[in-house]
Amino acid sequence: MTRLSEIIRRDLRLALRQGSDSIMVVTFFVLTVVLFPFGLGPETNLLERTSAGILWVTALLASMLSLDRLFLADYEDGSLELLALTPTALELLVIGKVVAHWLTTGLPLIVAAPVLAVLLQMNGDGFATLVLTMLLGTPTLSLIGAIGAALVLGARRGGVLLSLLVLPLYVPVLIFGVGAIDAAVQDLPSKAQLLVLGGMLLAALPLAPWAAAAALRQALE
Amino acid sequence: MHRFANPARFLRLAAAIQPWTAAATVLLIGAGLYFGLIASPADYQQGQTVRIMYVHVPSAWLGMACYSTMAIASAMALIWKHPLADLIGKSAAPIGAAFTFLCLVTGSLWGKPMWGTWWAWDARLTSMLILFFLYLGYMALANAFDDPTRGAKASAVLALAGFVNVPVIKFSVDWWNTLHQPASVTKIGMPSIDPSMLLPLLLMGVGFTTFFVTVLLVRVRSEIMASKIRAIRLMQIHSTPGAVASGEVVG
Amino acid sequence: MSSLATYFSMGGYASYVWTSYALTAVVMVGLAVSTWRGMKARESELKVLQDLTPGRRGRSKDTQG
Structure with a gap:
């Protein structure tokens, strides 16, 4: 457990020192969301109806921005190999990295989302569910993304390839994230959708680090 | 198991x-076409367009069967x-x-006369x-590395991760589709299958499967030869020290 | 002759039905042909390489096994 917090703190320190990642991700999120009213037209009804989808799709893309660097720096300077030699399981390393990634990208997105929901005229009933779906969904995105990030280590055009690998796997999270918000806005129960999102997170929590660690081992061979 | 590894x-x-x-492929698909x-009669609701089913549905079966083959081969490669x-997984992907x-x-070509549109976000088509x-992701990853064995291993992990996800995706898309069922679009129901329709469907299905097996065997043979070629090339580089520089370009 | 014409018209859906079958034929035959050609190309390449290095032929088989 102390090893885990050490990994997380190390990554957070690095992220804070560079400082730009979280700001860039949020800026991308805000800018892209703001583009939609220009593309769709500013009618309140249209924006209100599409707001959940716009926010979730954009959050999905934003959380992928910094994903390709999740293991890359450590892979290139050799510290990943050193970490693999320590008795710490690689799975633990992956979990630590994912937590740090979520804290630096997922959490800022969740903070920004309600503000953007106001801009998109989202119905007031949807706000709480929006935050809740993102709390349950964005960790799953980071977990699935970690598999992709580990797989493309050493590949040509890793960044573009990563999005090709990861986006199809993000579809269920997107569907149930938007579904829950839409239900809440229409005054329907959204508990089932939230439970499914939670279930996906619970399933990804052990499976994704395991798969990502397997991919890392192959990258280090 | 390892008897076949050789x-x-x-x-x-x-x-x-x-x-x-x-030979079975030619016979089965020939009979299936006949x-x-x-x-076979036209469907009383869908008319002659029901004949598209005999290529559409077996393609769907094989699309899924190839992915399962890839996933099983990937599990064997990893374990x-x-x-x-490794070679079976890599060879099955383009066929799938x-x-x-x-x-x-063919689903789109069937949808145009039935739905009145080339594409509907029907649950099965979307999946x-x-x-x-x-x-596409699997094939891109398998070919993204300079070292083909690394590509094979990475894509094996991806195939398994994808395979675990396929039921989740299927479930999500089905749920999403029932939520957004557009009123104007009627679903292409599978026509209540008459025995005269089942026969060509099964013939084509088995014929497509034997086609898959045949092409897969040839592709695996091809991959085995490719790895032999690489091994010989590598050995040439190592045995003639002067050739290292040029060898790197080739490799 | 007219019965043949009605057959090929597929109840007015000729373009959909025949395009489906034609496309399926093109893709499957194309896949089979390209697979076969690729295999033949590698076979001949392997042959040339093995003829060039006759002394190492045995050794290469050992490392393969």
């Missing part, structure tokens, strides 16, 4: 099976470090992608579209 033994086995599966296009399993593509296009993207 490439030489596999090559002999493949050479023995191949003519039979090739029963599908000539000796038993089976050298042939081709069938998934066919399923999508196949995502499956197609999974194939």
Whole structure:
């Protein structure tokens, strides 16, 4: 457990020192969301109806921005190999990295989302569910993304390839994230959708680090 | 298990099976075409367009079967470090992608007269579209590394991760589709299958399967030869020190 | 002759039905042909390489096994 917090703190320190990642991700999120009213037209009804989808799709893309660097720096300077030699399981390393990634990208997105929901005229009933779906969904995105990030280590055009690998796997999270918000806005129960999102997170929590660690081992061979 | 890991033994086995599966493919698809296009009636609701089903549905079956083959081969490659399993996974992917593509296009051609539109976000078609993207990702990853064995291993992990996800995606898309069922679009129901329709469907399904097996065997043979070629090239580089510089360019 | 014409018109859906079958044929035959050609190309390449290095032929088989 102390090893885990050490990994997380190390990554957070690095992220804070560079400082730009979280700001860039949020800026991308805000800018892209703001583009939609220009593309769709500013009618309140249209924006209100599409707001959940716009926010979730954009959050999905934003959380992928910094994903390709999740293991890359450590892979290139050799510290990943050193970490693999320590008795710490690689799975633990992956979990630590994912937590740090979520804290630096997922959490800022969740903070920004309600503000953007106001801009998109989202119905007031949807706000709480929006935050809740993102709390349950964005960790799953980071977990699935970690598999992709580990797989493309050493590949040509890793960044573009990563999005090709990861986006199809993000579809269920997107569907149930938007579904829950839409239900809440229409005054329907959204508990089932939230439970499914939670279930996906619970399933990804052990499976994704395991798969990502397997991919890392192959990258280090 | 490891009896078949020996490439030489596999090559002999493949050479023995191949003519039979090739002949079976021709016979089965020939018979399927006869029963599908000539000796079966038109559906009373969908008319002659029901004949598209005889290529559309087997393509869908094979699109899914190829992915399962890939996933099983990938699991064997990861667990038993089976050298042939890597090659089987890599060889099955383009075939599966081709069938998934066919399923999508014939589905669209079936949808135009039935739905009045080329594409509807029908649950089954949407799932196949995502499956197609999974194939594209797999093939892109397998070819993204300078070292082909690294590509094979990475894509094996991806195939398994995708395979675990396929039921989740299927479930999500089905749920999403019932939520957004557009009123104007009627679903292409599977027509209540008459025995005269079942026969060509099954013939084509089995014929497509033997086609898959035949092409897969040839592709695996091809991959085995490719790895032999690489091994010889590598050895040439190592045995002649002067050739290292030029060898790097080749490799 | 007219019965043949009605057959090929597929109840007015000729373009959909025949395009589906034609496309399926093109993709499957194309896949089979390209697979076969690729295999033949590698076979001949392997042959040339093995003929060039006759002394190492045995050794290469050992490392393969």
